[in-house]
Amino acid sequence: MSAFVIRRLMSMLLVLFAISVLVFVIFFAIPGIDPSRQMAGRNPTPETIKAIKHEFGLDKPLPVQYVLVMKHLLVTRDLQSYSNRGVEVVPQILRATPVTFSLIIGAAVIWVFWSVVIGVAAALLRGTFWDPLLMSLALIGIAMPVFWVGEVANLFTQDRWHDTFLFSWVPPLGYTPFTEDPVMWFKHLVIPWITLALLYIGLYARILRSAMVEAEGQDFVRTARSKGISEQRVLGRHMLRVSMITFVSLFGLDFGALAAGGALLTEVVFGLPGVGRLTYRSLAGLDLPVIMATVLYGAFFIVIANALVDILYARLDPRIREPVTA
Amino acid sequence: MSAVDVAVGVPEADAGHHGPWALALRRLLRNRTAMGSVVVLAVIVITAAAAPYYAKHIAQVDPFESNVTGTTTVDGKTVPVIQPNPSGLGSTPIGPTLERHYFLGADSQGRDVMARLLYGGRTSLEVSIAAALLTSLIATLLGLAAGFFGGWVDAVISRFLDILWAFPVYLLAIALSTVLLLQGVKIGPVSVDPASLWLPIIIIGGVYVPYVARPVRGEAFSIRHREYMEAAIAVGAKDRQLILAEMLPNVLPVVLVLLPLMIATNIVTEAALSYLSIGVQAPNASWGTIVEDGQNLLYTRPWVSVAPGVLIAITVLALNVLGDGVRDALDPRGSLRIRRRTRRMS
Numbered sequence: 001m002s003a004f005v006i007r008r009l010m011s012m013l014l015v016l017f018a019i020s021v022l023v024f025v026i027f028f029a030i031p032g033i034d035p036s037r038q039m040a041g042r043n044p045t046p047e048t049i050k051a052i053k054h055e056f057g058l059d060k061p062l063p064v065q066y067v068l069v070m071k072h073l074l075v076t077r078d079l080q081s082y083s084n085r086g087v088e089v090v091p092q093i094l095r096a097t098p099v100t101f102s103l104i105i106g107a108a109v110i111w112v113f114w115s116v117v118i119g120v121a122a123a124l125l126r127g128t129f130w131d132p133l134l135m136s137l138a139l140i141g142i143a144m145p146v147f148w149v150g151e152v153a154n155l156f157t158q159d160r161w162h163d164t165f166l167f168s169w170v171p172p173l174g175y176t177p178f179t180e181d182p183v184m185w186f187k188h189l190v191i192p193w194i195t196l197a198l199l200y201i202g203l204y205a206r207i208l209r210s211a212m213v214e215a216e217g218q219d220f221v222r223t224a225r226s227k228g229i230s231e232q233r234v235l236g237r238h239m240l241r242v243s244m245i246t247f248v249s250l251f252g253l254d255f256g257a258l259a260a261g262g263a264l265l266t267e268v269v270f271g272l273p274g275v276g277r278l279t280y281r282s283l284a285g286l287d288l289p290v291i292m293a294t295v296l297y298g299a300f301f302i303v304i305a306n307a308l309v310d311i312l313y314a315r316l317d318p319r320i321r322e323p324v325t326a
Numbered sequence: 327m328s329a330v331d332v333a334v335g336v337p338e339a340d341a342g343h344h345g346p347w348a349l350a351l352r353r354l355l356r357n358r359t360a361m362g363s364v365v366v367l368a369v370i371v372i373t374a375a376a377a378p379y380y381a382k383h384i385a386q387v388d389p390f391e392s393n394v395t396g397t398t399t400v401d402g403k404t405v406p407v408i409q410p411n412p413s414g415l416g417s418t419p420i421g422p423t424l425e426r427h428y429f430l431g432a433d434s435q436g437r438d439v440m441a442r443l444l445y446g447g448r449t450s451l452e453v454s455i456a457a458a459l460l461t462s463l464i465a466t467l468l469g470l471a472a473g474f475f476g477g478w479v480d481a482v483i484s485r486f487l488d489i490l491w492a493f494p495v496y497l498l499a500i501a502l503s504t505v506l507l508l509q510g511v512k513i514g515p516v517s518v519d520p521a522s523l524w525l526p527i528i529i530i531g532g533v534y535v536p537y538v539a540r541p542v543r544g545e546a547f548s549i550r551h552r553e554y555m556e557a558a559i560a561v562g563a564k565d566r567q568l569i570l571a572e573m574l575p576n577v578l579p580v581v582l583v584l585l586p587l588m589i590a591t592n593i594v595t596e597a598a599l600s601y602l603s604i605g606v607q608a609p610n611a612s613w614g615t616i617v618e619d620g621q622n623l624l625y626t627r628p629w630v631s632v633a634p635g636v637l638i639a640i641t642v643l644a645l646n647v648l649g650d651g652v653r654d655a656l657d658p659r660g661s662l663r664i665r666r667r668t669r670r671m672s
Contacts, residue, residue: 022493031512143639145617148632288504
C-alpha cells in the first residue's frame with residue numbers, strides 16, 4: 001500500500017510540474033507573442049510594460065522567468081492585476097471559493113439523487129416504453145447548453161412568471177453568504193443548483209443505466225438469483241453496488257473539475273461571485289495575471305484531488321494497487 | 327436499442343459477400359432512429375448553408391450591418407426597427423414579425439435575428455466540424471505512431487497526452503483563447519489573425535486531442551501483434567505500408583464512432599467560449615455569440631437568446647443519437663475500447 005501511495009504521489013508531483021511548465025509556456029513563451037504586452041491588459045502604459053518586464057525578469061533566460069513567475073504565483077503569492085491596479089490575485093481566488101462550493105455541493109446532491117433514481121428506474125423498466133422515454137429525457141438534459149438553460153430559467157423566474165405564486169419567492173440575481181442568512185442563501189441557490197444539475201443528471205443516469213444492464217448479465221448476479229435471494233436484494237446489494245463503482249469514480253473527477261472553477265457558466269448566468277465568475281470578469285478585460293492564477297490553481301486542485309481519490313480507492317480495492325502495465 | 331437487435335440479427339454469412347464497411351453502412355441505414363437524426367441534421371446543414379440566400383432574397387438585409395434607424399413593414403404599416411420605449415428611457419428592437427423581414431425580430435443593433443441565426447449556424451457548424459476533423463487527424467497520427475513504434479515514441483506521446491488529460495479542458499481552452507486573442511499567432515510563415523475562425527478551430531480541436539488519441543493508441547497497440555500484421559511483415563511490408571494499409575483501416579472505426587460525438591461536444595464548447603466572449607469574434611456570428619448578444623434583451627426580446635439555444639440543443643441531440651447509431655453499426659459487439667465521455671464546461 002505505501003509503495004502505491006509513494007508511486008502515486010511521485011507521479012502527481014511530476015504532473016504538477018508539467019502543468020506549471022505548460023501554463024508558463026502558454027502565457028509567456030508562445031512564439032511571436034510579447035508576454036509583457038499580454039500581462040498588461042487592454043490599454044497599457046509604457047511604464048506598466050516596463051514594470052512587468054522587470055517583475056517577471058523578461059529580459060532573462062526562460063528558466064529564470066519560469067522560476068520568477070512560479071515564485072509570484074505560489075511562494076510569495078503577490079501576483080497583481082495590472083488592469084485592476086494593486087489588487088492581489090490569490091486572496092481574491094480564496095475569497096471566491098466558498099461561493100463556488102455552495103453552488104456545486106447543492107447541485108451534486110440533486111444530481112446524485114435524481115440520476116440514481118432515473119438510471120435505476122430505466123434499467124428496471126427495460127422493455128417498457130419508460131426506458132427509452134427516460135433515456136431520451138436524459139439525452140435532452142445533456143444536449144442543452146448550461147448557460148442557455150440558466151437564461152431561460154432567469155427569463156421565467158425573474159421576469160415572466162415572477163409575479164405568480166410559483167416564483168415570487170425568487171430573489172434578484174446574486175448571492176448571500178450562508179453565515180449571514182441561511183434562508184436567503186438557499187433561495188439564491190435553488191435555481192442555479194437545478195440548472196447545473198440537469199446536465200449531470202442526464203450524463204449519470206445514462207452511465208448508471210448501462211452499468212446496471214451490464215451487471216445484470218454477469219455471473220455473480222445470476223449466482224445470487226439462483227441462490228434464491230430476493231430480487232430487491234439482488235438489485236440493491238449486487239447490481240447497484242457494482243454499478244456505483246464507475247459512478248463514484250466519475251463523480252470524483254467531475255466534482256473536482258467543478259470545484260476548480262468548472263461551473264463558471266452557471267456562476268456567470270446567475271451572478272454568483274465564485275471562482276468561475278472571477279475568471280469571467282478577467283476575461284472581459286483580458287486580465288491575464290488573474291486568468292493565469294485561476295488556471296494554475298484550478299489545474300493543481302484537480303490533479304491533487306485525483307491523486308487523493310486514487311489513494312482512497314486503492315485502500316478500498318486492492319486490485320488497483322498493482323502497477324498498470326501497457 | 328433496436329439497432330443492437332437488428333445488428334445481431336444480420337446473418338453473419340453476409341460478411342463473406344460484403345466488406346465490413348458495407349455491412350456497417352447497411353446496419354446504420356436500417357437504424358430508423360439514427361436515420362431520423364440524419365434527416366434532422368441534413369435540414370440544419372442545408373438551412374445554414376442557405377444563409378446568404380435567405381439574407382439576400384428573403385430577409386433582404388445585411389445581417390452584419392447595424393440598422394438602428396431603419397424601418398420595416400408589418401401588416402402593411404411602416405414601423406421603425408428600433409422603437410423608443412414608452413417610458414422614454416432607452417429603446418427596444420422590434421419583436422418577431424413572422425413576416426419575411428425580421429421574422430424573429432431584431433437584435434439591439436437592428437439586425438435581422440433570423441438571418442443571423444442561419445449565418446451563426448454556418449459558423450458554429452464550420453468551426454465544430456473543422457475542429458473535429460483536426461482532432462481526428464492529430465489524434466490518429468499520434469495514436470498510430472505510439473501504438474506502432476511503441477518504446478520511447480510511445481512513452482513520449484503517452485506522457486504528453488497524460489499531461490493534457492490532467493489539465494481541465496475548459497481551463498486550457500480559456501488560457502489559450504485569452505492569450506491568442508490579443509495578438510493572434512505568428513509562428514514562422516503561419517500567421518492567424520485574432521478575429522479569424524481558425525483560432526477557435528485550432529483551440530477546440532487541440533484541447534480534445536487526448537480524448538481521441540488515447541483510444542486510438544489503445545486500439546493500435548492491441549492490433550500491433552495480430553496475425554495479419556505478422557503476415558504482412560513476413561511478406562516484407564515496409565513500416566509505411568504496415569501503418570497505412572494494415573493499421574489505419576483498423577483504427578478508423580474508433581475515430582468514426584467518436585466523430586459525431588466530437589462535433590456535438592465542439593458545438594457546445596464553441597458556444598460556451600463565444601458566450602464568454604473568447605470564442606468566435608465579431609464580425610463573425612455563431613450561435614454562442616448570438617446567445618450572448620441577446621442577453622441584455624432577455625426580458626424584453628427573449629427570442630434573440632432563446633432561439634440559438636434551441637438550435638444548439640436540437641443539433642447536439644441529433645448528433646448524440648447519430649453517434650449511438652454509428653457505434654451500434656461499426657461496433658455491434660462493443661469490442662472497441664472507447665471511452666465515450668468528454669468533459670466540458672458547465
